[in-house]
Amino acid sequence: MHALDGRKVASFGLLVGALVLCSLFTVLGLWQLDRAGQKRTSFEEFESRGVAAKIDLNHINAADSANLSGYRATVNGQYRDTNIILDNQIHQGRAGYLVYTVFEPDGGDQRILVNRGWLRADSERSHSPEFNTPASSQRLEGRLKQPPQTGLRFEGSDLIERMADNMWRVQVIDFAVLAAELDVELFPITLLLGDDGGDGFVREWTPPGSDEARHLGYAFQWFAMAMTVVVVAAILMLRSGKAGDS
Numbered sequence: 001m002h003a004l005d006g007r008k009v010a011s012f013g014l015l016v017g018a019l020v021l022c023s024l025f026t027v028l029g030l031w032q033l034d035r036a037g038q039k040r041t042s043f044e045e046f047e048s049r050g051v052a053a054k055i056d057l058n059h060i061n062a063a064d065s066a067n068l069s070g071y072r073a074t075v076n077g078q079y080r081d082t083n084i085i086l087d088n089q090i091h092q093g094r095a096g097y098l099v100y101t102v103f104e105p106d107g108g109d110q111r112i113l114v115n116r117g118w119l120r121a122d123s124e125r126s127h128s129p130e131f132n133t134p135a136s137s138q139r140l141e142g143r144l145k146q147p148p149q150t151g152l153r154f155e156g157s158d159l160i161e162r163m164a165d166n167m168w169r170v171q172v173i174d175f176a177v178l179a180a181e182l183d184v185e186l187f188p189i190t191l192l193l194g195d196d197g198g199d200g201f202v203r204e205w206t207p208p209g210s211d212e213a214r215h216l217g218y219a220f221q222w223f224a225m226a227m228t229v230v231v232v233a234a235i236l237m238l239r240s241g242k243a244g245d246s
Helices: 002-050 062-067 175-182 212-245
Strands: 072-091 094-105 110-120 138-145 160-164 167-170 185-193
Touching: 002 212, 062 185, 072 110, 094 185, 110 138, 160 175, 167 175, 175 185
Parallel strands: 072 167, 110 185
Antiparallel strands: 072 094, 072 138, 094 110, 138 185, 160 167
């Protein structure tokens, strides 16, 4: 009698454990499906904005530019010899920086950070990367985009490390902090230059949301794990029932 009761308790515990794990894996799978849906929406919006009319940054209110991510844009003006390098950016397994140079549009009071591309970092972190910055007037064309949001965040000036007279290294692009440090007004968005590199820069931009398939793959794995739990639990309970009948 006690053995039978013990088997019932064990079977009940197995059932509860299987239900908990199955529910957890299913929730995680649904979450990954939701993430895939969000990525799909982001990608479709980015693509649709890419075929819209170009934005002329010389003739828009800079404050409105924060909502223009994904649009193609043009701007006439001149680079300033002020560079922000975003740390911990990996390309093909190599560590490097994204290089942002301050650009002054003609006739405007605000400046925009131009993402000129990826540059390999020196093995000695105290060494500043070397690159050329055009001194003449420029007409730039590119894509408006919010900077990467990953990185370490500290308070105030701890966010910024000055490496040279014209160069600051940061862990994250914070427009307000940078504007205060550089004593300029900044557009609340950045301009990505086209894919043609130069001066050692690599420009292989990835559209936002293009990794939808990765989340779908994760969702499949979680659902497969949930199904595996159900099958294993069913087999164990059947075996337990047969043992009890014998």
